[in-house]
Amino acid sequence: MEKQLLTLTVNGQPYELYINPKTLLVEVIRDHIGLTGTKRGCSTVSCGSCTVMLNGMAVKSCSILAMQAEGAQVTTIEGLEQTGELAPIQKAFIDHGAFQCGFCTSGMIMTAQALLDENPNPTEWEIREGIEGNICRCTGYNSIVRAIDATAKGNYKEV
Ligand code: FES
Ligand code: FES
Structure with a gap:
């Protein structure tokens, strides 16, 4: 072709x-x-x-x-990272241990960032609904939800 x-x-x-x-x-x-x-x-x-x-x-x-x-x-x-600094969502994933094998992580973070760009203050339900198209076989999702919530609230640690 x-x-x-x-x-x-x-x-x-x-x-x-x-x-x-x-x-x-x-x-x-x-x-x-x-x-x-x-x-x-x-x-x-x-x-x-x-x-x-x-x-x-x-x-x-x-x-x-x-x-x-x-x-x-x-x-x-x-x-996502700007001027050599990890983006807040990346820092929050590290801070909250929101990955194990890491295979899903880049896709999960991109979905999370798009969600936060559209809705900067999502409820837990909106976070869970927002990432429902991303499968993670390792974490059980709770740490991922906490990381996204912490990013929304500006509550992540610098890493
Ligand atoms: S590789 Fe695209 S959804 Fe799985
Ligand atoms: S961390 Fe292994 S699939 Fe999500």
């Missing part, structure tokens, strides 16, 4: 890539650009480990073709 030109911005950096039009966004992020913080757990839009922000909205990057992100602003876990 003839390759097509994709232009998009990832973590503030512009990219021009010639790709097979059937290439998924997760493949462009991991395999073409080399940002492997975004995980690929199921490839069936089930686990959420591939979650990134597309124009500010959390999306499962295995669920869309990269060409659908033409002209878009994509943010991955690598783009």
